[in-house]
Amino acid sequence: MKNPQQVPKNESVTVKISPDKMNAYIIFHIPENDGRRMTKNEIQDYLHLEGLRQGIDHEVLESLFENRNYEYLYNIARGKEAIKGEDGKVIYNFQTEKKIKPTEREDGTVDFYNLNLIENAHEGDIIAVIIAPTDGEDGYDVLGQPIFSSKGRPANVKRGRNVSSSEDGLKFFATKDGQVGVIDGKIVVSEVFEVDSDVNTSTGNINFVGSVVIRGNVLSDFKVFAAGNIDVYGVVEGATLESKGSMNLHSGVLGNGKAEIKVGGDLVAKYIENCNIIVNGNIVSEAILHSNVRCSKNIEIGGKTGLIVGGNVTAGKLIKAKVIGSNFGTHTELKVGVDPNLVEMYKKNKEEIERIKSEKTKSSQLRELLETKNKKNLLDDEKKILLEKIVHTNNFITRRIEELNEEQELLMEKIQEIENGEIKVEQKICPNVEIYISNAYMRTREDISRCTLRKEGADVKISAY
Incomplete structure (x- = not known):
């Protein structure tokens, strides 16, 4: 017999909304003492009373009208995330980065001449096409509040020298014949300046907005600056050379302890002796002798000699050579696994x-x-x-x-992004070579043949070539 003091308690619900208002949940509470279940209209009215306006899952809701568990959390509504528009981009009709890969001749020497470093453009050529950013798609939360999207960012590209654009700004054209490339974030067409003789008192110092080709030598104490590339077919003596682009020194550098070389791109040199070098790209040569070298990426020393001896040689990722050091124990210092130029900045x-x-x-x-x-x-x-x-x-x-x-934070992020580098030796490392791989250190005490050196833990690990 029913106790008259037991009052019927009808079924009830609780709606919970996530803190970000992107999800809503419903919990059904069991009726007691012969209390009645809520009707379909009552449930819908309650959801509306709680402010739910958007994203209600009607399929789930419909199923709950017929069959539901008590004290169970049902995801009844979901908001829609805003979708950011796609960023604009640039389609370059030229190679923005030239991969240097000299061919090795049958006699073992390396061909540093036919590298095709210059990317030519002719007047009227379409050298780049800009894809405009797209609009985003707005979203909403479960309470019906809009979540506004953001438009994609425009492509980060600017016109430089000898470049024009279409009326809508979506096509770039060369206005002169010359070398096309990206320098300091701008698309430029650089005309080439050629010197058929030595750089000496008859030419004076050279400061040019494009690329420079020198058929003779660059004598001591002279300076050559190019906003593009530098090609020198003769010998570079104790001179100062700086290029924003790449540099090809066909007959090498005999620096006499005075040469200063700074390269924004890649450096190719027959040999490097008694000079100071800073390179933001890669270095390819047949020998580095008694020089201080800082390279952001890879240093590859090959050809017949493939020798690094004396001085201080630093690379961001890789140092590869045939022989490192000398049989006389010449002190040589190698560092990899850190971008020296970023650290200096x-x-x-x-x-x-x-x-x-x-x-x-x-x-x-x-x-x-x-x-x-x-x-x-x-x-x-x-x-x-x-x-x-x-x-x-x-x-x-x-x-x-x-x-x-802000610049410091970005530089530190880039420095920390660099993975541990490695040193690869095709023939041998001689004694008295100091090796730093990130923060790991070792000094060679004897010859080590055909090996690869990497950091493992706090130590330098030696493995097979």
């Missing part, structure tokens, strides 16, 4: 930040003094103008520090 940025912060401290002290006097009406017009200039300068310094800090 990070160091310079850090010094610049410290210098600017010091300037800001001095400027702020003067600003505080002038502001204190200004509140007491003790500043003449000249000092008031000075105060305005100091405020403007401080604001500029603050923005500059923020920019440099």
Whole structure:
């Protein structure tokens, strides 16, 4: 017999909405004491009362009208994520990166001449096509609130020298015959400057906005700068050469301890002796002798000699040679697994930040003094103008520090992205060679034949070639 004090309790529901409002869940609570089940309309009204407007799964809801479990969490509604538009992109009708792979002749020497480094374009050629970014697709949450999408970012490309664009800005054309490439983020067509003689007193220093071809030697103390590539068919002596693009030194460098070579792309040289070299790309040569070399990517020393001896040679990823060091125990230092040029940029940025912060401290002290006097009406017009200039300068310094800090974060990310490098030796490493692979170190005490050196844990591991 039913207890008259037991009051019927009808079935009820609870709706839970996720914190991001992208999902809604319903829980059914069992009726008690002969309480009744909720009707289809009551359930729908309750969902509406809880604010659910979008993304209701009607198939799930329909099934729950007929059959449902109690105290079970049903995902009854889902929002729709906004879809970001696709970024614009550039289709280049030329190779933006030239892969250097010299051919080896039958006699064992390497052909450094026919590398086809110059990418030619003719007036009127379509050298690039820009694909515009697309609009995104808006979304919504379960409460019906819109989630706005963002449009794709436009392609990061700019016109440089000797390049025009169509009216809609989606096609780039060469306006002159020359070498096409990407330099400092801009598509440019560079005309080539040729020197049929030595670089000497008859030519003076060379500073050119395109590529430079030198048929003779580059004598000591002269300077050659090119915004494109540099090709030298003679010998480079104790000179200074810098190219934003690649560099091909067909007869090598005899630097006499004075040569300074800086390359934005890849360097190919017959041999490298007694000089300082900084390369942002790869290095291919037959020998590196008593030189200080910093290379962001790979160093491959082949041909008949394939020798690295003396000096300090650093590469971001790979050092490959036939022989490293000498039988006389010439001290030679190799480093891989870190981009030396990124590290140098990070160091310079850090010094610049410290210098600017010091300037800001001095400027702020003067600003505080002038502001204190200004509140007491003790500043003449000249000092008031000075105060305005100091405020403007401080604001500029603050923005500059923020920019440099952002650059530092990006540089550190790039530095940390570099995986451990390796050293590959086709014939042997001689004694007295210091080897650094990331933070692992070893010094050779005896000849090591045909080997590959990698970092394993905190040590340098030697394995077969």
